[in-house]
Amino acid sequence: RLTRTLPRHRIQVITVHATPAMRWFGRVAVRARTAGASHDQNTSSAHPWIAPLIRQADLPALLAAVQPETRAETLEWRPVHERTARRLRRKWILFCGLVALALGFAASPGWLAIPLGLLVLGCLGVEFDVRRRAFATTRSIIGYRKGWWTRRWTLVRHAKIQTVTLVTSPFDRRWKMATVRVDTAGGSSVEGFSLPYLSPAVAEELREDLVRRSAHLEFRW
Incomplete structure (x- = not known):
């Protein structure tokens, strides 16, 4: 048995996992990435579990308790590029x-x-x-989901964003796509929060929106 205390204000990124077995039994797992976490640390300490196993029906209440402004059930998901x-x-x-x-x-x-x-x-x-890949933004958070076998949702508060970068690889330019990369204080070069397969116009619009929103919020460790 393990008990851990995690200050809410130090949470940078929340990730929700759901394997096929979890979905069969109506369960999900919730993990956090905290300020100062590094890929050199042990995964369990750098990315502590908020709930290793919880009923999916209880997920909205848990997220509301951990981050009151996070209302994942109200997110309007936007698909990735049609190609x-x-x-x-x-x-x-x-x-x-x-x-x-x-x-x-x-x-x-x-x-x-x-x-x-x-x-x-x-x-x-x-x-x-591709059907599962989508992103969503609200006044306080940005979310990204992916995966059809093991499904994953990632949620980041705007107040925790430090840098937003628009990236276009040669393959992106070939397919007329772009990637938006969001870095937080708990992130690392290995574990970036990226939103790939966006059209250049959508990616630029998203980057500008995130920069504008995060610039008007006070960052707190």
């Missing part, structure tokens, strides 16, 4: 093609059923994944 599924499918097709090429040289033709099966499963997984 995200095509981009991720193409990446998966390329991977399966390389696997098929390697098996073609090293094994009998019957082994090609493996990359074919991976291709079908991967493309289905991409469709489910």
Whole structure:
């Protein structure tokens, strides 16, 4: 048994996890990232559990108790770029093609059923994944959700935001997309809070909105 006291004002990021087994039993897990946490620390101390296992029906009440301004049930989720599924499918097709090429040289033709099966499963997984990816903002928080197998919701208060960066990789520019990266006092270069697969216009609008809102709020460790 472990008991931990966590000051509410030190919480930078809240993450909600739900594996398939958890969803089957109507449960979720809630974790926090605190100010000063580092990727060099032990994960359990840097990212303490608020609730390792809790009924999903009790989640809104828990979030309201931990961060009163966080009303996750009222978030209006906005989808990612409409070409995200095509981009991720193409990446998966390329991977399966390389696997098929390697098996073609090293094994009998019957082994090609493996990359074919991976291709079908991967493309289905991409469709489910893209449907789950979305972001939402309110006057006090920004949220991002992803994952169809293990679902994850990340919530950050505007008052805890330190920097907001607009990132465009060569692949992003090829697909006319952009990524917004949000850093907090509890974040690290390894564990960034990123919102990928946005259109450049939406990403720039989101960046400006977050900068404006966080600039008018007092940061507290």
